[in-house]
Amino acid sequence: ILNVEQxxxxxxxxxxxxxxxxxxxxxxxxxxxxxxxxxxxxxxxxLFVMTLNGDEKKKGxxxxxxxxKEGYSYLYIxxxxxxxxxxxxxxxxxxxxxxxxxGTGTRLKVLA
Amino acid sequence: NAGVTQTPKFRILKIGxxxxxxxxxDMNHNYMYWYRQDPGMGLKLIYYxxxxxxxxxxxxxxxxxxxxxxxxxxxxxxxxxxPSQTSVYFCASSYFSVQGTNQPQHFGDGTRLxxx
Numbered sequence: 001i002l003n004v005e006q007x008x009x010x011x012x013x014x015x016x017x018x019x020x021x022x023x024x025x026x027x028x029x030x031x032x033x034x035x036x037x038x039x040x041x042x043x044x045x046x047l048f049v050m051t052l053n054g055d056e057k058k059k060g061x062x063x064x065x066x067x068x069k070e071g072y073s074y075l076y077i078x079x080x081x082x083x084x085x086x087x088x089x090x091x092x093x094x095x096x097x098x099x100x101x102x103g104t105g106t107r108l109k110v111l112a
Numbered sequence: 113n114a115g116v117t118q119t120p121k122f123r124i125l126k127i128g129x130x131x132x133x134x135x136x137x138d139m140n141h142n143y144m145y146w147y148r149q150d151p152g153m154g155l156k157l158i159y160y161x162x163x164x165x166x167x168x169x170x171x172x173x174x175x176x177x178x179x180x181x182x183x184x185x186x187x188x189x190x191x192x193x194x195p196s197q198t199s200v201y202f203c204a205s206s207y208f209s210v211q212g213t214n215q216p217q218h219f220g221d222g223t224r225l226x227x228x
Contacts, residue, residue, distance in 0.1 A: 032214045043202060046216030089154065098143065098162050099170060104154035
């Protein structure tokens with residue numbers, strides 16, 4: 001059974017703070033890792049698709065890195081804003097399968 | 113552009129009843145997925161399909177059935193509803209090419225199902 005873990009489970013930060021969270025996944029047979037942002041009462045929306053070791057992706061104040069050899073990905077938010085409040089999910093796919101295994105998410109609350 | 117459409121949005125069922133959750137997408141995606149979201153548990157894969165006529169079990173398939181007769185539609189069937197199936201259900205789709213293009217999943221708005 002593949003295990004995808006995210007930490008921390010939840011996080012409160014002040015507006016303007018920078019923050020980061022971790023997604024850990026099996027380091028063997030890596031195929032792809034996705035990051036999603038999930039606001040309350042909405043559906044998950046894709047942030048990043050990461051496929052190569054060393055990948056760094058950026059979208060505005062949010063960026064992500066990937067280390068497939070050690071099995072982790074970091075998501076960074078610079079200068080957090082209240083509208084960044086959401087649950088951030090990662091989803092891992094190993095080679096030879098069509099399935100994505102989701103982590104349980106990191107719930108971020110940005111306080112104004 | 114509708115994306116992924118799920119119906120109904122809410123439903124209350126009695127134990128033992130059956131129902132079908134509908135999912136349709138208009139993006140010509142070949143991959144489709146059904147997930148359930150339980151509190152504190154993230155998204156668990158129920159069934160998935162890589163193309164019309166092809167379906168396979170995910171992590172938690174017991175108590176559910178699916179079919180994929182067309183590219184657009186991927187209905188999820190509950191035959192004998194049980195309280196343990198109370199959850200929020202999400203359908204998703206994505207495109208995968210033989211060249212290995214890796215695209216993220218697009219999600220529907222979810223169906224909130226309560227079994228009483």
